[in-house]
Amino acid sequence: MKIEHVRVFILNGEKAHAQQVKQGSINTEGSWLSETVIANPMSNYPEYFDRRSSWLGMGGRVIVQIIADNGLEGFGESTGGMATASIINEHISRILLGKDPFQIEKLWDMMFKITLPYGRKGIPIMAVSAVDLALWDLISKARQEPLYVSLGGATKDKVQAYVTGNESTKIKDRGFMGQKLAMPYGPSSGWDGMKRNVALVAETRDILGPDMEIMLDCYMAWNVEYTIRMAELVAPYRVKWIEETLPPDDIDGYAELNRKVITSAIATGEHEYTRYGYQQLIQARGAQILQPDICWVGGVSEARKICTMASACNLEVIPHAGGLQPWALHLIFSQVNIPYAEFAYYHGADKTNYDVVFEGVQLPQDGWFKLPECIGTGLSLREGALEVLDELTR
Structure with a gap:
């Protein structure tokens, strides 16, 4: 061929x-x-x-x-x-x-x-x-065969999803692991912005109840001091991880956060590239959770290597947008150290066959992704x- x-x-x-x-x-x-x-x-x-x-x-x-x-x-x-x-x-x-x-x-x-x-x-x-x-x-x-078989076979029969977004009513009682909030404010909004961030987390905890997880997505907008203060302020609401608070090149800053923030895990990697970038992040102990985007990091080939590197350091990998990308979903099922799949209700993703390009995009059912039943990724042009x-x- x-x-x-x-x-x-x-x-x-x-x-x-x-x-x-x-x-x-x-x-x-x-x-x-x-x-x-x-x-x-x-x-x-x-x-x-x-x-x-x-x-x-x-x-x-x-x-x-x-x-x-x-x-x-x-x-x-x-x-x-x-x-x-x-x-x-x-x-x-x-x-x-x-x-x-x-x-x-x-x-x-x-x-x-x-x-x-x-x-x-x-x-x-x-x-x-x-x-x-x-x-x-x-x-x-x-x-x-399914792509996950080509990648070594299934390591799990199903994987639970979490939802990124600030609409808690779309998430509660639908079987998801939790909700990742897009933080509205950063250092430029001062103390008032910090209070509003905390209020959003508190409101979300009240809506979701005591058992669902809450995570924070900060999209490279914070700094070390701000992150440490925010981690202390949201500690009463049991935040599972705080994500991508710094620019990706501030590896020393991530290492400092990973040492000093003890109430939440530090997660990052969405805007990092190839195993070479991840080698630096891992060596610095810059995060407890690594988040490569399979469509950016170098594809399946590099994402597999990153998972292997992470496993040697007992780190979890949770791919960015993993539940929205069919290739990433197969990777998730093939890797032992990927516990969850990210999902989001945007661009119509709460509708069956929402994608204008591909047929075969899988959606979670009752908050869980099932093992794909397809050849390859199951994708074809619609x-x-x-x-x-x-x-x-x-």
Whole structure:
């Protein structure tokens, strides 16, 4: 089996949004994730305080379709829009054509090395990630087995999900492990913002009751001193972990937090890249919970290595957006040290078949994901997908 075609698409945001509104899976106001007050690295600039959409420029979804000479196809995706798509289309695809997709370690190494002159983190690794995911989907389909089997087999029969978002009424009594709150305020909002953060946590604990877990997502918006103070203030409400409080390069700061914060675990890694970045984080003992995003970190190939590195240090891995990414869900089932799957009610994810691109995206039932019953990731392009995808040409 050889790679015959590499197709690269960018999701057309306007067309996709119109289609989702038409099918009733989202509203016209946009997502809470980008249109409500959430602490972020730009919160100290008043003109960008209210909405992350006012400054985010990451680009839209990038879809990769790898087609083999026997007609089998594999799908992967990442973000970064035209920047990511161009790297795949104009550079990476050149070394893939005619290659054996089963040589996936070799192909990953080649993709990493050819992008080194302008890569190592960020957009180039997002491009590598999308291709790697498509390769794993393809070879597991060729083996006629679920992706988790190709990754070593199932380590659990089901995995419990938690929900990220601030709408507690959507979460209580639905079987989820808990709720991860998007913290609205950071240091620029002073003591008043701290009190409002605490009030949100207290209200959530009151709604969820004593047994469900609460986690805090801080999206790189806090600093060491602020995090330590907030950890003390929310300690009475039994917060399980505090996530991504610092910029990803402040590894020494994370190590300090991991030593000094004793009432909650420190979690991070969403914006870290490859095993090399995680090696530094692990060596510094910067977190108790590692959170690679499989669509950014380097794909399945790198995420597996990170899980192995973490297991040697008795650390848990909980992939960012793991329950929203079919490839990550298979990884979760294949790894002993991944206990939970993140889920979120946004972009229509509370609707069956909400995705405008793929059929086969699995949703949790009663708060739990079941072991996937599919070949590969189970993904295929849904009817009408090509109407919302713009294909790059060479």
